[in-house]
Amino acid sequence: MSVQTENLETAAEHPALAADMVTKPFGRDRTIGIAIGVILFVAAIALPFVTKSFFVFQVTMVLIYAIAILGLNLLTGFNGQFSLGHAAFYAIGAYTAAILMDKAEISYVWTLPVAGIVCFAFGFVFGLPALRLEGIYLALATFALSVATPQILKLSPLEHWTGGVQGIVIMKPDAPFGLPLNQDQWLYFFTLIVTVLLFWLAHNLLKSRTGRAMMAIRDNPIASRSMGINNSIYKALTFGLSASYTGIAGALGAIVVQFVAPDSFTVILSIALLVGLVVGGVGWIPGAFFGGLFVLFVPNIAEQFSKGLSGAFYGIILMGLMFLMPAGVAGFIAMLRRKVLRHEG
Amino acid sequence: MELLIQQVVAGIATGAIYACVALAVVMIYTAIGHLNFAQGEMAMFSTFIAWQLITWGVPYWVAFALTVAISFVGGVVIERLIFHPLANAPILSHVVLFIALLTILTSTAGFIWDFSIKTFPSPFGSAPLFGSSLISAHQAGMMGITLVLLIALFFFFRFTRVGLAMRAAADNPVSARLVGVRVSWMIALGWGMAAAIGAVAGMLVAPVVFLEPNMMLGILVYGFAGAVLGGLTSPGGAVLGGFLVGIIENLAGTFIPVIGGELKLTIALCIIVLVLVLKPGGLFGRATVQRV
Amino acid sequence: MNKLLEIKGLHAAYGQTRVLHGLDFEIEPGSVTTLLGANGAGKTTTLRAICGMVKRTGDILLNGQQINRNQTEDIVRLGVAHVPDGRGTFLRQTVEENLQLGAMARRDKAGIASDMELVYSYFPILKKRRTQIAGLLSGGEQQMLAVGRALMLRPKLMLLDEPSFGLAPMITREIFEIFRSLNRNEKVSMLLVEQNASLALELADHAYLLETGRVVFSGRAEAIREDESIRRAYLGY
Numbered sequence: 001m002s003v004q005t006e007n008l009e010t011a012a013e014h015p016a017l018a019a020d021m022v023t024k025p026f027g028r029d030r031t032i033g034i035a036i037g038v039i040l041f042v043a044a045i046a047l048p049f050v051t052k053s054f055f056v057f058q059v060t061m062v063l064i065y066a067i068a069i070l071g072l073n074l075l076t077g078f079n080g081q082f083s084l085g086h087a088a089f090y091a092i093g094a095y096t097a098a099i100l101m102d103k104a105e106i107s108y109v110w111t112l113p114v115a116g117i118v119c120f121a122f123g124f125v126f127g128l129p130a131l132r133l134e135g136i137y138l139a140l141a142t143f144a145l146s147v148a149t150p151q152i153l154k155l156s157p158l159e160h161w162t163g164g165v166q167g168i169v170i171m172k173p174d175a176p177f178g179l180p181l182n183q184d185q186w187l188y189f190f191t192l193i194v195t196v197l198l199f200w201l202a203h204n205l206l207k208s209r210t211g212r213a214m215m216a217i218r219d220n221p222i223a224s225r226s227m228g229i230n231n232s233i234y235k236a237l238t239f240g241l242s243a244s245y246t247g248i249a250g251a252l253g254a255i256v257v258q259f260v261a262p263d264s265f266t267v268i269l270s271i272a273l274l275v276g277l278v279v280g281g282v283g284w285i286p287g288a289f290f291g292g293l294f295v296l297f298v299p300n301i302a303e304q305f306s307k308g309l310s311g312a313f314y315g316i317i318l319m320g321l322m323f324l325m326p327a328g329v330a331g332f333i334a335m336l337r338r339k340v341l342r343h344e345g
Numbered sequence: 346m347e348l349l350i351q352q353v354v355a356g357i358a359t360g361a362i363y364a365c366v367a368l369a370v371v372m373i374y375t376a377i378g379h380l381n382f383a384q385g386e387m388a389m390f391s392t393f394i395a396w397q398l399i400t401w402g403v404p405y406w407v408a409f410a411l412t413v414a415i416s417f418v419g420g421v422v423i424e425r426l427i428f429h430p431l432a433n434a435p436i437l438s439h440v441v442l443f444i445a446l447l448t449i450l451t452s453t454a455g456f457i458w459d460f461s462i463k464t465f466p467s468p469f470g471s472a473p474l475f476g477s478s479l480i481s482a483h484q485a486g487m488m489g490i491t492l493v494l495l496i497a498l499f500f501f502f503r504f505t506r507v508g509l510a511m512r513a514a515a516d517n518p519v520s521a522r523l524v525g526v527r528v529s530w531m532i533a534l535g536w537g538m539a540a541a542i543g544a545v546a547g548m549l550v551a552p553v554v555f556l557e558p559n560m561m562l563g564i565l566v567y568g569f570a571g572a573v574l575g576g577l578t579s580p581g582g583a584v585l586g587g588f589l590v591g592i593i594e595n596l597a598g599t600f601i602p603v604i605g606g607e608l609k610l611t612i613a614l615c616i617i618v619l620v621l622v623l624k625p626g627g628l629f630g631r632a633t634v635q636r637v
Numbered sequence: 638m639n640k641l642l643e644i645k646g647l648h649a650a651y652g653q654t655r656v657l658h659g660l661d662f663e664i665e666p667g668s669v670t671t672l673l674g675a676n677g678a679g680k681t682t683t684l685r686a687i688c689g690m691v692k693r694t695g696d697i698l699l700n701g702q703q704i705n706r707n708q709t710e711d712i713v714r715l716g717v718a719h720v721p722d723g724r725g726t727f728l729r730q731t732v733e734e735n736l737q738l739g740a741m742a743r744r745d746k747a748g749i750a751s752d753m754e755l756v757y758s759y760f761p762i763l764k765k766r767r768t769q770i771a772g773l774l775s776g777g778e779q780q781m782l783a784v785g786r787a788l789m790l791r792p793k794l795m796l797l798d799e800p801s802f803g804l805a806p807m808i809t810r811e812i813f814e815i816f817r818s819l820n821r822n823e824k825v826s827m828l829l830v831e832q833n834a835s836l837a838l839e840l841a842d843h844a845y846l847l848e849t850g851r852v853v854f855s856g857r858a859e860a861i862r863e864d865e866s867i868r869r870a871y872l873g874y
Contacts (some may be wrong), residue, residue, distance in 0.1 A: 076437070082437075129618060129621075129622045132621070132622050133621050133622070135436075136379065136380055136577075137573070137621050139380070139440070140380065140569055140573060140621070141618045141621055143566075143569075144566065144569075144570075144614030144615075144618060145614070145618075147566050147610060147614060148610060148611035148614050151610055151611055152611060271444055274437070274440065274441070274444075275441055275444060277437070278437045278438055278440070278441045279441075282435065282437055308452075308455070308456045309452055309453065309456050310452065311448040311449065311451055311452025311453075311455070312448070312449045312452040312453050312456070313452075314445075314448050314452075315444075315445040315446065315447070315448040315449035315452070316445070316449065318441060318442075318444070318445035318448075319427065319442060319445045319446075319449075322431065322434070322438055322441055322442055322445070323430070323431065326431055326433075326434035326435070326438050327434070327435065327438070328438075506741070509730075509734060509737060509738065509741075510738075510741060512727075512729070512730060512734075513727050513730065513734075513738050513741075516727045516728060516729045516730060517725060517726070517727050517728065519690075519721070519725065520721065520725035520726070520727060521727075521738070522690075522709040522710055522713075523688070523690075523709065523713060523718075523719045523721060523725060524713060524738045524739050524740075524741045524742065524786065524790070525710050525713040525714050525741045525742030525790075526710065526738070526741050527710050528710075
């Protein structure tokens with residue numbers, strides 16, 4: 001505990017150091033990263049063949065949440081804007097996919113880019129007024145968005161499209177090209193491919209000029225403006241991009257769960273995504289996977305302690321995690337690494 | 346015209362609920378500089394304590410006073426146990442702690458008192474006021490208590506040493522320590538006061554919306570809306586903002602076809618966003634003055 | 638003779654970054670002592686360490702009483718007033734409330750009221766602006782407010798962190814004149830950290846020269862002022 005407090009103090013005094021500590025908890029050493037990557041890759045390929053199909057479904061959902069959390073991380077971790085409203089974009093993505101498949105009978109594969117584009121547009125438009133809001137005010141406005149979403153989805157004039165309270169049921173796709181995979185296995189691999197692609201894109205984006213501009217705005221909006229960065233455009237674009245990621249996750253979620261309904265996308269989902277982000281580590285890309293694991297599994301674990309008090313146990317686990325690692329998994333790894341280094345040197 | 350007046354009065358009556366919650370929101374915002382997302386649930390839990398006391402046969406006003414006192418202590422304890430040790434953690438970690446607190450309170454309340462809807466007594470009775478069906482005696486009493494609370498808070502912050510110390514701690518904590526203000530206790534005190542005000546709000550709201558573990562979820566959003574509308578730094582503004590939100594909600598429900606009825610909440614939220622965009626400090630909030 | 642403040646082997650750090658490496662110095666009661674040195678020498682950190690704003694080890698004796706484990710709030714209550722860098726204004730409170738806050742550690746109402754008048758007599762501009770929000774004051778006025786706030790404690794020792802920072806030379810002169818008369822008339826001891834070495838040495842009785850967290854030279858202010866080699870090597874004038 002004492003070590004952690006010390007870290008936080010260091011972080012407070014030296015923001016640049018703190019950012020580096022959290023965004024690169026393993027330091028700049030690439031070999032560890034590559035080694036972990038190879039092990040994970042092998043495990044990811046083998047997984048659906050050695051586990052039960054319900055577990056495969058669960059891991060697929062973890063990946064989907066990880067994409068959604070990554071979307072939130074792009075906005076919060078790398079651009080410094082809060083959101084408690086990402087369930088809205090997740091819902092828009094899910095409904096886009098469901099309506100396209102249900103009404104227009106478009107293949108599930110093509111619903112993803114459409115969901116991405118639709119959500120980008122929504123995010124961008126919502127991001128424009130959000131430009132004038134900061135910190136807690138933005139959190140509040142997005143919280144409002146998230147509370148309103150289920151009500152809008154239930155709205156009677158839209159019922160023809162959304163199916164109202166009933167929602168929309170969609171069909172699970174089969175594996176293409178006669179691949180010897182069952183539906184769950186195929187959806188897992190499909191999701192895995194999309195996940196890898198989206199994470200790779202995000203990684204490259206953040207290393208690019210655009211990514212540096214996003215982070216400059218986060219770190220010092222006045223300085224970034226004086227360096228010639230158009231803060232407004234970048235912030236609105238980041239909002240769009242973030243919404244787009246989360247929307248694609250929503251579309252994937254709809255396909256995998258085979259069902260969308262207004263009450264799946266309440267403020268509770270927004271909160272879950274935010275919790276996942278913080279638990280994984282704000283501003284650390286791989287943190288999204290830890291966040292996804294938390295979002296999916298911890299409520300189940302809490303339920304096993306006690307049915308009646310599952311919410312209380314969930315809360316206690318969450319508090320415990322925050323006490324153990326106030327800066328999420330990223331901060332925790334960074335701290336362990338520093339301890340090791342100190343022993344060596 | 347008559348319909349309009351009726352709806353405005355009905356809006357003021359509902360607005361009293363929001364005003365009360367908005368006041369609690371502003372209170373804790375002033376003390377800790379955060380919006381407390383668990384505030385509604387803290388109020389709900391306090392109201393259950395009051396309900397339990399009344400069920401055990403404690404007279405209403407005694408139960409009222411006891412509940413306020415218990416909530417105050419509870420607020421201080423929560424700050425000391427949960428938030429104080431992580432005072433240096435990033436803001437988002439605090440938001441997560443609020444969420445954890447919220448789920449713990451809801452779940453525990455449901456476990457102890459179950460999720461069935463309970464009636465809660467009103468000290469003012471539910472008879473219509475002056476024979477008018479628009480506003481009940483309880484709603485009038487609720488407004489009265491809210492106003493008394495507001496005036497008391499105004500005097501506390503304006504004219505007492507502790508009030509000044511609390512303002513200083515919120516304004517510039519480092520500097521406050523340098524003049525000898527015990528900042529961390531001021532924050533705990535702010536929590537205690539917010540919990541106590543929340544308890545009052547909960548007990549006043551419960552006769553109208555009925556008591557159950559999720560009763561405050563929707564109301565808190567309206568409370569936030571009222572607080573933001575009035576300006577997060579202004580208790581008086583928050584109360585007025587709460588009334589305004591009630592009126593707008595009722596008018597929208599009556600005069601805007603379809604959407605008004607089904608999307609009452611959404612409309613309240615649109616107000617928040619609109620106000621935030623047009624006038625970030627709220628209608629009565631003090632804009633932050635800072636030299637670069 | 639009793640010292641007002643005695644510092645022995647003072648170490649301080651911001652997290653992992655160590656800034657002070659065993660500092661020794663002392664302050665005579667009623668004197669003005671100045672810490673000189675380049676940026677990053679540890680002057681501001683020394684002041685912060687004395688009043689417990691950073692982690693520190695070593696002896697800090699105030700009137701012979703060990704205070705190295707005391708909280709900031711308690712050190713203030715012992716009569717140490719800190720005028721921090723950045724002035725520490727309570728931006729959203731009025732000028733008068735800022736001054737009242739300075740007296741937070743005191744209980745004697747009459748004394749507080751008379752000290753308020755004293756502060757207003759030194760800084761008439763503050764009296765003119767007493768009902769204004771302090772965030773609206775100019776930089777110089779905020780500096781005066783910071784000094785005024787410190788005086789409201791009726792301190793034994795004032796820690797002054799770069800009081801001339803960002804001020805016009807005229808105003809700096811004025812404020813330093815006020816320091817001189819405060820020291821003479823109100824018998825307030827001062828520990829002054831200042832970039833402007835010649836200004837500081839004019840006011841001070843005693844000076845310590847800091848380099849990367851250590852005292853490298855000390856002596857009477859006059860002596861340092863007249864020692865050309867030291868001036869050239871360390872003070873650059």
